[in-house]
Amino acid sequence: MKRIKFIIFTFLISGAVYAQQELVPCLKTASENNAALKASFSEYRAALEMIPQARALPDPEIMFQYFTTPVLLEMGEQRFNISASQFFPWFGKLDAQEQAAALMAKAKYESFIEARNKMFYEIKNVYYKLYVQRKSVQITEANLDLLRSFREIAKIRFESGKNSFVDVLRADMEIAEMENSLAYFRDSELPLKAEFEKLLNQKIPGEIIMPDTLWLEETEIPKSALLDSIAANNPVLKNLDYELSSWEKQMEVAKKMGYPSLSLGLTYMNMARRTDISLQENGRDMYMFPEIGIMIPINRKKYNSMINEARYKSEAVSYEKTNMKNELSAELEMTYRDYLDARRKIKLYTRLHNLAKNARELIMSEYSVAGTSFEEVLRMQEQELKYALMLEDARAMQNSTVANINYLTGKE
Numbered sequence: 001m002k003r004i005k006f007i008i009f010t011f012l013i014s015g016a017v018y019a020q021q022e023l024v025p026c027l028k029t030a031s032e033n034n035a036a037l038k039a040s041f042s043e044y045r046a047a048l049e050m051i052p053q054a055r056a057l058p059d060p061e062i063m064f065q066y067f068t069t070p071v072l073l074e075m076g077e078q079r080f081n082i083s084a085s086q087f088f089p090w091f092g093k094l095d096a097q098e099q100a101a102a103l104m105a106k107a108k109y110e111s112f113i114e115a116r117n118k119m120f121y122e123i124k125n126v127y128y129k130l131y132v133q134r135k136s137v138q139i140t141e142a143n144l145d146l147l148r149s150f151r152e153i154a155k156i157r158f159e160s161g162k163n164s165f166v167d168v169l170r171a172d173m174e175i176a177e178m179e180n181s182l183a184y185f186r187d188s189e190l191p192l193k194a195e196f197e198k199l200l201n202q203k204i205p206g207e208i209i210m211p212d213t214l215w216l217e218e219t220e221i222p223k224s225a226l227l228d229s230i231a232a233n234n235p236v237l238k239n240l241d242y243e244l245s246s247w248e249k250q251m252e253v254a255k256k257m258g259y260p261s262l263s264l265g266l267t268y269m270n271m272a273r274r275t276d277i278s279l280q281e282n283g284r285d286m287y288m289f290p291e292i293g294i295m296i297p298i299n300r301k302k303y304n305s306m307i308n309e310a311r312y313k314s315e316a317v318s319y320e321k322t323n324m325k326n327e328l329s330a331e332l333e334m335t336y337r338d339y340l341d342a343r344r345k346i347k348l349y350t351r352l353h354n355l356a357k358n359a360r361e362l363i364m365s366e367y368s369v370a371g372t373s374f375e376e377v378l379r380m381q382e383q384e385l386k387y388a389l390m391l392e393d394a395r396a397m398q399n400s401t402v403a404n405i406n407y408l409t410g411k412e
Contacts, residue, residue: 033201040115047105054101076271085265093256100249110239121407128396135392136185167374217402233410240321251310258303265291342398349391356384
């Protein structure tokens, strides 16, 4: 178990170069605890155990014969025989079997890498969603306090006879709606935290540590290079490559199974002395070596079917690889589009949020002095809140798309 944790944690270190400090402990915990990842690694270890089985010779055969009535031979009375034989497959069959098993083990290894990368991507994705919910609560709380201050100003103006009580009622309506939104944001964090704990396979006491402002992940690699990276590094495609090679080796194994197998044996015959004759070799044990046998595979349909099975499996994997490559490339195209869109939105919403904030402060100042439309104050405050929430959502979207691009291109 310690060796498994060391291997998985070593994989984690390579990803820690770009992973932010807040996420590293979470990824480490998941790499040690996630049940699905452990299951995938056990599948890989089980595949490794198939290699020594594939290269092993068939078990030798040993036969013991005891004669209740001794057989009378010229050299004595034969009491029992012991024979042993070993079959040897056709030349190259065991090597081909070993190579096929080794290739299948490599395919299982890539499946494990895929499971690890997928788990890391899912953890990051849920983490970014949690960040958005946490910031939504904080931003909404701040805006709720702002609305309450608006209400106090409206109430003061009403009490001084400068405005009607309608402004106070409008503020109450906005406060009620915002309190409802705040409750929803708080409730939305609970299922996300449960999903996060499921991926880590561990309960997290208290709140999950979040940065004040989400860092921004970038990908400076051109899209064409990312598409090439999918073909070269994606674990799913590498898994299919190894599986394809394994079935090609299985085809070679099936062909060699149709060739004869040779056996080499030894027989020991226990002889007792005869009392009725006098010979120099009387009672001398006998050995028969070598005993050479051959097993001729007569049922050609069976071996031809095995060859065809391996060929069709190879074709199926080849078609599956082509389809998977197309799907991954299409997903990368959409993800890269979303990445560029998120970058544009961050710039846009940052600017719009600042403009809305400045406009709200200006309108509120005018309302406090001259009693301009309170509805315009509320509308601008609503715009400011909307852009603040959309900005945080765009930050999370950029990081999530980069995480997905890394996942598609074989990075953890």
